[in-house]
């Protein structure tokens with residue numbers, strides 16, 4: 183893997199500094215930015231039911247199934263679009279889709295009190 | 308040793324392609340281009356080349372496949388005409404924007420409506436701002452020579468732009484002409500192998516092509532860089548044109564002049580009309596008229612300064628356009644650009660525009676002479692008639 187392309191100053195680059203034809207000299211990747219922001223449904227995993235067959239991993243069009251120690255380990259929500267394919271293909275019905283707004287609300291309730299305070303401060307900042 | 312053959316234009320192009328042996332040729336048939344890809348497909352089937360030929364379902368797909376293959380670092384060629392070129396439209400800009408050195412023959416044919424399969428330049432002239440280099444050919448020989456040079460021009464690291472080689476439909480594409488063919492080896496040496504700056508197949512450093520410019524907005528910078536490629540193309544086209552003489556004895560420039568140095572009046576034409584104009588010039592010269600010809604080969608980039616230098620001593624010139632901008636009374640594309648080139652020049656000829664040959668309407672030597680008579684009368688009367696006239700239209 184080549185060294186990561188440094189684009190931190192790209193907004194200041196003159197026209198001759200850009201690679202010819204607007205080529206990005208590294209493989210297509212959205213690793214470095216969030217593309218899951220417009221999801222309206224969120225996959226929720228029931229670990230009890232999951233048999234770690236990885237069918238969801240194969241089918242997810244956004245490579246958003248996380249794997250840890252050869253086990254299904256939830257979803258990469260920064261990139262999951264909420265398409266629901268994983269829920270559809272899972273042979274064990276271990277995934278269900280939840281309304282994203284509800285999920286966010288739930289997340290907010292589940293946050294420890296300190297984090298909630300931080301978030302509020304972030305918003306006002 | 309060169310071989311002389313009687314060939315139609317489309318075969319001359321296919322023969323040049325055989326000698327170049329591109330990696331990929333995605334193509335879709337359309338009159339009058341069809342015989343290029345038909346002949347080439349036969350060459351592929353006969354294993355005379357090792358090109359991967361991709362039969363696609365439309366010209367949009369033909370150029371899309373060409374773009375993909377070129378991004379993979381292949382040397383890619385294709386061919387089209389008229390509606391086919393029109394269907395390629397959005398891909399034309401992507402090919403040039405991604406700086407992919409695709410070489411395409413466009414056999415000039417009128418654009419519908421009404422449906423017409425004959426020659427005019429409305430197809431390629433409409434694409435004049437698509438960022439492609441455009442080289443026009445007077446005959447099959449020039450088309451053959453242009454294709455070979457186009458590979459070098461397109462792939463030059465200072466340029467990296469797609470090149471369109473233009474050839475008049477039927478008049479050149481389907482007429483037998485004398486063509487001097489080069490040996491295979493000198494052509495192969497001349498074109499060399501492609502050295503793409505990036506390749507999708509480079510597994511060590513895989514790049515990404517055609518990404519969204521983000522909301523940071525660097526589109527403007529990329530277009531400015533593209534404009535530079537077109538600017539750089541002039542010097543490269545000149546150099547390649549001179550080098551080509553080394554293997555063929557025929558050198559090429561932005562344009563060619565004929566009896567122009569001491570001329571008072573000039574005809575400016577591109578494509579097959581230049582041959583008719585040359586004969587008209589000879590006949591008028593015999594009658595004592597000081598007439599010359601400037602045949603434009605390179606329309607993109609437009610050699611504005613060089614044209615001004617070559618024509619400033621002329622009293623009046625007849626600029627021939629085989630297409631109309633349909634923009635009111637401003638005339639055809641060659642005229643509009645030439646007139647613009649002269650705006651700041653101190654010495655300039657009076658320029659008259661003759662739009663001719665639309666939909667393949669015949670242009671003969673007498674009509675060509677008539678353009679010169681018209682500009683001569685215009686000059687001596689001091690009465691400036693309309694600068695834009697339609698030549699050969701039934702009134």
Ligand code: SF4
Pocket residue numbers: 227231232233234235236237238239254271272273274275276277
């Ligand atoms: S498809 Fe279902 S059972 Fe299989 S790994 Fe994914 S969540 Fe688990």
Ligand code: SF4
Pocket residue numbers: 225241242243244245246247257261262263264265266267268269
């Ligand atoms: S919802 Fe779609 S994008 Fe998200 S993890 Fe499931 S399959 Fe992947």
